Amino acid sequence: MERGYSTTSIDDVARRLGSTKGRIYHHYPSKADLFAGVFRTAMDLNFRIVLPLTRHGGNAAERLIAMARAHTRNMIETRAYQRAVWEGVELHLRGATTPEQRTTLAELTRRRDAYEHLFKATLDEAGRAGDLTFDNLSIANQVMLTALNSPIVWYSPRDAGSGETIDNLVEQVVTFAMRGLGYQGDITS
């Protein structure tokens, strides 16, 4: 989270743990595998929180709002993991050293794609129901997710001190995204 994948050495991680390199390599065969563990944990968190919400009945748009809210809150609260994911996806798709690591990363990327598809499907349903207005589904999904993810980049815990609660932040981001998709209804929870 703090220094990025490639600029953080295993010794750095060990030092932070008050531990040693030997210990880390006892549990993880390589640096890339350690990263994969972080990635996997992040995706597990995401699925665990959002997947149940896709099963709820009723209005697709309202389901999407609930998903967006949960997702955004999750991005803030598990920000350390999510930043690692973001950087890692781009960095590793090219720079992955061994072919074996490539396949691991490919699997994780598929997992992230599946996660994004949860939103895409709901978005599509809400669009067909006439509750949203957008042109291209894929593009709308990308822009929406980027907006919802944005706290990963700019959120800082010190913001909490300036009168803004996390609830407040989440509502602002979700409101922006839903209005951006042409939603006309009420958004406040």
Place this chain on the structure above:
Amino acid sequence: MERGYSTTSIDDVARRLGSTKGRIYHHYPSKADLFAGVFRTAMDLNFRIVLPLTRHGGNAAERLIAMARAHTRNMIETRAYQRAVWEGVELHLRGATTPEQRTTLAELTRRRDAYEHLFKATLDEAGRAGDLTFDNLSIANQVMLTALNSPIVWYSPRDAGSGETIDNLVEQVVTFAMRGLGYQGDITS
């Protein structure tokens, strides 16, 4: 753009140029300075395109639309530079090696902040005029810019083949952002 700052070696850059390391170090004192050159070029492009639009008279909201459109198009067309900026800002704020390089990076970061302020000021003006509806100015600006920047991440030239022109993409992104800010008027150029 392709492999990120820290994973790309000077030899890689030289190879791509059909050149050698010696040539690069003849023109740039360090890798960080080479990066700073890319950053500076990107920011120059941004200012050159958006700054004139801030001087136009009339409605602040319409000015913001013009700025957003120009900005988004610029992000797509100069994507190679902008990706480097994005990664570099985060990576260097922490990992900058020498204090000298830190000051260089600090100056460039201030330049980016000044660029973002162009949007923030116009956003504020449009909000006070009652044409936009948002809660916190800083947050609204961040989310809006993240959305406008999003093509940096997901745009790929092959998308152009699938019937989507760049004009089309820009309009979708700008429409999303302006509606997200509560703009009710017409957006189409």
Place this chain on the structure above:
DNA sequence: TTGACAACATACCCGGTAGTATGTTCATGT
């Protein structure tokens, strides 16, 4: 003609880092 300098190319150095090989300790089963 020559001296100087820009504009490189080549060869080299050296610090940092992923990964490994080899101890060492402790718990547990027999």
Place this chain on the structure above:
DNA sequence: ACATGAACATACTACCGGGTATGTTGTCAA
């Protein structure tokens, strides 16, 4: 009591990559 293996710590290796030192070539002014 003893063997065994997990769970580490320590010491070491190999390599990569930023940076430097040193050649080489062409140009241009005096």
